[in-house]
Amino acid sequence: MTTERHPSGAVALTPAELTRLLRRQLRSGLRASRLLDCPELIEFLCPEHDDPSRTLFDRALAGEAKIAQAANRIGGKQAEALRVVCGLEDGTVGLSLQQRRKLAGLVLGTRTRPVSAATFVKNYEPILMRDLAVEVWRTKAPGAQ
Numbered sequence: 001m002t003t004e005r006h007p008s009g010a011v012a013l014t015p016a017e018l019t020r021l022l023r024r025q026l027r028s029g030l031r032a033s034r035l036l037d038c039p040e041l042i043e044f045l046c047p048e049h050d051d052p053s054r055t056l057f058d059r060a061l062a063g064e065a066k067i068a069q070a071a072n073r074i075g076g077k078q079a080e081a082l083r084v085v086c087g088l089e090d091g092t093v094g095l096s097l098q099q100r101r102k103l104a105g106l107v108l109g110t111r112t113r114p115v116s117a118a119t120f121v122k123n124y125e126p127i128l129m130r131d132l133a134v135e136v137w138r139t140k141a142p143g144a145q
Contacts, residue, residue: 005132029100046063047138066139071086073135077108081108082128085128104120
């Protein structure tokens, strides 16, 4: 993936590139402390040129908040499952990705129709991560609110 810059100086990513970055980051999660491993994502979410006085960690904290807000805008069980699998839900930070996927499947399933971690990965995670990426990207698009 080549890093292009918007005329404003910000990292320019397409929704598909943002989806790939978010999915790649899933193993460690999307908490601020974990986003530090992906400076390109931080730069997209909170460009340094917007406020050069902010540290990388300050921008990672703001980036985590933007991701959580985007998940919340999706709403419903899908938002909860996203927060769980991304490690944003309380109590999920120290869990492995496999454990978070299992919990996310429990959120989306019912007592009579449970969703396994494998089913979550195959049938739900790609769509939910794309939804999250588009929601995050939408807030960065020109004219977005």
